[in-house]
Every structure is written in C-alpha cells, then in structure tokens.
Amino acid sequence: MTEVRNVDQLRAEIDAGRAGDKMPWPDPAAAPLGTDDEAGGASPSRQQVADAHRQEASRGVTSSDPAGRGPGQAWWIIGLTIIIGAAIATAPYLLL
Structure with a gap:
C-alpha cells in the first residue's frame, strides 16, 4: 500500500x-x-x-473484483420476468 x-x-x-470491507467500486456518497x-x-x-x-x-483484503461475475443468482428473477411478460403480451391474442 x-x-x-x-x-x-x-x-x-x-x-x-x-x-477489505467492500467491493472495489466507488461509493456514490452524498457527502464524501x-x-x-x-x-x-x-x-x-x-x-x-x-x-x-x-x-x-x-485488515486483510477479502473483497474481490466483481468483473466477470454476471448476474449470479438473479437468473431466476430474469427468467420469471420474461415468462410473465410473455404471458401478458400473448393474453389478448389467446382470449379472442
């Protein structure tokens, strides 16, 4: 250092x-x-x-660079959102 x-x-x-206590990314501080x-x-x-x-x-550095991690566990939310969006978009055509 x-x-x-x-x-x-x-x-x-x-x-x-x-x-060592946060991800290597700037904080959007209102009062730095x-x-x-x-x-x-x-x-x-x-x-x-x-x-x-x-x-x-x-302290020892325990955080790691978030680059390359991708959405992680958020895939199920993304998938569910796509399914609900598709159901809403196709509902008017199925009800006719």
Whole structure:
C-alpha cells in the first residue's frame, strides 16, 4: 500500500477495495469522506488521515473484483420476468 497523505487518497484506497470491507467500486456518497471536516473549517491533519488509513486498511483484503461475475443468482428473477411478460403480451391474442 502507498502512503496516504490526504482524505481523497484514503477514499480512493477504500473505493479500490484495498480496505477489505467492500467491493472495489466507488461509493456514490452524498457527502464524501472528509467533507464534513472541511466544511467545518478544520481539515483533518496528516496524522488523523494516517490513523484512519491504518484503521481502515490494516485488515486483510477479502473483497474481490466483481468483473466477470454476471448476474449470479438473479437468473431466476430474469427468467420469471420474461415468462410473465410473455404471458401478458400473448393474453389478448389467446382470449379472442
């Protein structure tokens, strides 16, 4: 892992999945990490960012890249939706 010097780098580490607690994908945060501190006029110090990095990224990485996984267990929902859609689309023709 690289040395994290600011909150943006820490957020990038977490979003990349290197903290081990989430999938490597960016979070659509309404208030990204560090925004509250900066809005209050007190940006976190390098030591605070280093402490947060140590707490977040010190765990072993257990997440994996979601690329290539496909819909997984959602196939039955997709299939059921297609069957119901076909039944609705053909119902008027069968009732005549």
